[in-house]
Amino acid sequence: MADPKIEPYDGPAGGWGSARSLAEILTREQIPVSGAALLMKQNKHDGFMCVSCAWSKPAKPNTFEYCENGAKATVWEQTAKRVGPDFFARHSVTELLTWTDYALEEKGRLTHPLRYDAGTDRYVAVSWEDAVAEIGRELRALDPNSVIYYTSGRASLETSYMYALMARMHGTNNLPDSSNMCHEPTSVGLKASIGVAVGTTILEDFEATDLIFFFGQNVGSNAPRMLHPLQEARKRRVPIITFNPLRERGLERFTNPQSPTEMVTRSSTEISTQYHQVKAGGDIAAITGMCKVLIAADREAMEVGRPRILDVDFIAEHTHGFSEFVAYCDGQDWPAIEARSGLTREAIEAAASVYARARSVIAVYGMGLTQHRRGTEGVQMLVNLMLLRGNIGRPGAGLCPVRGHSNVQGQRTVGITEKPDLAPLDKLKELYGFEPPRETGRNTVEACEGIVAGEVKAFIGLGGNFIRAVPDTVRMEEAWRGQRLTVQISTKLNRSHLVHGAVSYILPCLGRIEVDVQASGPQSVSMEDSTSCFHGSRGQTKPVSDAVRSETWIVAEIAKALLPPNPKVDWDAWVGDYAKVRDAIEATYPEVFHDLNGRMFDPGGLHKPLAARDRKWATETGKANFTVPGGLGSDPDMHTERRDVLDLITLRSNDQFNTTIYGYDDRFRGVKGTRMILFMNGNDMERLGLSDGESVDVVTEAADEFAREVGGLRVIKYGIPEGNVGGYYPELNPLIPLWHHDAQAKTPAAKAIPVRIRKAVPIAVSD
Incomplete structure (x- = not known):
């Protein structure tokens, strides 16, 4: 680590900051020329799929169809070391x-x-x-x-x-995977609500949408290639409304590194037209508030003879549980919604009013929505919001959970699951003659x-x-x-x-980028992206060793x-x-993989059939289900009136991917040379008697016999909601109790960990 520095970063996502960061890692990993040439094959039809995130590979790729973090992942794998x-x-x-x-x-x-x-x-x-x-x-x-x-x-x-x-x-069916730690609430919640366990949008929907919601997904660090369709949407004057505890630069401004004009002029595109800093775990409350506004507006419209706000025809034909959901929304009072969401009624109404005027809406979300004690209910609340206006099964509309690793969704599609009802066991028995x-x-x-x-x-x-x-x-x-x-x-x-x-x-x-030669010659592999599309990938470089x-x-x-x-x-x-x-x-899987060998290198890939896109609902009721959450809080049993207990959100920097750390800088948050950081609201710091840059220990407030703490964290005053603090994953994973997980999906609740802050005790040095 270099000497730690904390200084504001005023630049956009992308732009010269990304270019400099990429040049630095190419040089550091000793492949400045070969690495740059290799990147031209990334996410191309005749090249290799990115080894980083699972964002979609377009049918018509850009010249540079990679982002800063995707390029880092490639260089990190192809290092000369x-x-x-x-x-x-x-x-x-x-x-x-x-x-x-x-x-x-x-x-x-x-x-x-x-x-x-x-x-x-x-x-x-x-x-x-x-x-x-x-x-x-x-x-x-x-x-x-x-x-x-x-x-x-x-x-x-x-x-x-x-x-x-x-x-x-x-x-054994002991087949857990990394999806259990991030998007399992998606798999559980969407399956019960709409009959499919994955998102319903495809890349082309971003070209036809009228509004995009973001909930708990940091596009600038975790799926930066998505910024291209977002920028195109903003050029069409499509509003983007964001709900996220921290203000993330990728959701604020973006300079396209592929645009010479933008790079020369240093111009940027505003991404979010509304930015609501919801409290950690406050998404259910915020969505409840929007639904409450829409339901009330629909009643008023009906009373005075104006066009309805809700898609009542869709609701009547395609949904179940609407009346119970309306009763839930009617029963929630605004003071409770404001307190739990951390947002004012006026802010929630502002978001709802834009939604009420848009026809085709995409809801993008990430682990900020899923990694809670009631993460599955948070996902289902977002489904409720979309169902109110028929925004599933329509071009330009749908749910878009952004997966992390590049084939985590595809692994589930081909049988990586601990749940026997999700695997074709009878078919496996027929094909291979064993009893699964x-x-x-x-x-x-x-x-x-x-x-x-x-x-x-x-x-x-x-x-x-x-x-x-x-x-x-x-x-x-x-x-x-x-x-x-x-x-x-x-x-x-x-x-x-x-x-x-x-x-x-x-x-x-072997890494995915390396040529894999077997008995029949060089091999190709396939994977599934976040939009349920299968793509082929061909290795490009010589293997790192004859022994791999x-x-x-x-x-x-x-x-x-x-x-x-x-x-x-x-x-x-x-x-x-x-x-x-x-x-x-x-x-x-004949119904899913028709002619995979023949179509996996088609531009745009092979789309997986999704019944919900056709408004066919493979649920117990045969319809899309409105569901009622257990309360306004995503983490109801973890909140306390004690003023010294805060909710910790674990974060990733823009210099990492999952547990892989590419460096000690988090450019967008102004952090250089360290990852031992605790982002705090200034009011909380003043109330607890802490000063900017002070060293503290963080201790989990947990009702069990185990002591969990991480020491040596530097407090940084930051724009985070009062009552919340943030720090880096995986360094702060020791603070998450094993039992602190989603009730239905068992995903660790890493976005709302109750903690206390303790001033670090100086170590005495003897003469």
Whole structure:
């Protein structure tokens, strides 16, 4: 870290700030020329899908179809730096545990399979044959339900399909993935409300919309390529109304780096036409207020003979539960709505009045809406708002949950799920001649609970940095070492490799950007974006090492070592030609993947059929359901009248992606050289006797016996609602209790953690 500096940043998202940041990381990772050339293939039809976020690849891509963070992800993966056996000969695991997340990954790409040696406290090189054989032996000795098969959002559809099949043939549905930690309330809430578990918008809807809502999604850091359709919408004078606790630069102003005029003149486009700084967990209250306004306005219009505000024909034909929802809205009083949302009645009415005049409306949302104790209810409240005016199943309208990792949605589509009712078990039985397990597996939180309880004996990680991504970090690390086997399939070193079981392996894999040559020649892979569109991806660069293997190959080899031979599953044939895996995917899901092999490289990709787009509702009622929340608060049991308890929101900087830290700067928030920051409202600071720049400790206010705290945070006065504080993920994950999760989806409630602020005690230094 450099000397920390906090200074206001007045620039827009994009622009010269992005250009300078990209130039810096290209130079730092020692690929300034080759990296820049490679980026021209990113998100192109004949190139590779971004390894970062899951935003859609357009049919007509821009010349530079990548954003700052997507480019960083590419450069980070294609670094010239290497981590081989010689690195581990110089560094013990005990030493590496003291390194930061950035320092570990920044050392470069893993080059050889490794096994932990307890005698030397080091990872040492091992042959693929020996590694796979021992992993198979260890897994065969365990109860299948004591094994966790975890996936991050990186793996392709092909690898994910094979991985899920391997787990089920082993005998378990323990298939949690990173979606459990972010958008599971979407999967649960949308499925119950409208019959599909994903968003209903496609990229073309942004060209036909009349209004865009944003709820808890920081487009400037987490899906910057979306800024292009947002900018085009604003040029058409489409209003964008944002609800978010912090003012995020990407939702304020954007300079398009692809526009020479904008770059030369340093001009920018205003993104949000209304910006409402809702309190953490106040979204249900804010949406309730808007619905209340619309319902009242509709009654008034009906009484005086003006056109109706609500889409009463749509409501009558397509929805269920409307009267109960109206009764709920009528029963909420404005003082309570204002108190819980942190917004005035006038502000909520201003947003509702714009919505009342717009015909086709898109609602974009992210983890600011989902990561709460009632995150599923928050998602369903947004559905209610859209149903009132028929904004599902219409061009230019719909729900747009912005997924994080680049294929996290696609993994679920091809069987990565702990829920047996979401997997085609009967079809798998028919195709492969085995009896799939029917009991529900463990999701991510339940996997953590099983590890803490000593019930989970093995963890196979297909990508990701699980131990840093999950809540209750200190408790999890202590329990993690009790496992018999831990296996990490990875491109770079991270902390999950260093906190390990008795038998531990690091298996280095090809990155998506590298050419993957198998028996039939160079292979392509496929993935699904946030708009339910499947795309192909072709590797472009030479593999980092002759000793790395593709994820597909690694999964197949473990499966062969673990499972008895099955004449209906030819793992070697699948590895030799990934098109055969896609044929198997289509055979398993014929209604979804019609001609995947033939269409995955079509401009715009292959769209997944979504019944809700056609106003067909695969719900228990056969209609789209209005639902009634349990109250105005997204975190009702965590709020207290105590003035010394604040709600902590975990955040990402614009110099990171998920747990990957690219650097210590957060340009948009004016932070340089540190991540140990606590953003606070000035009134809260004054009330608690804190000064700007002061060092504090943060302690979780939790009703259990475990002490959770993070020390050494620097207080920064910032534009955040009173009663809320913000700090960076994953550094503040130790403050999230494992039980602090959504009631229905079990997603950790990382956006409203009750905490107390304690002044740091100076350490005495003796003479």
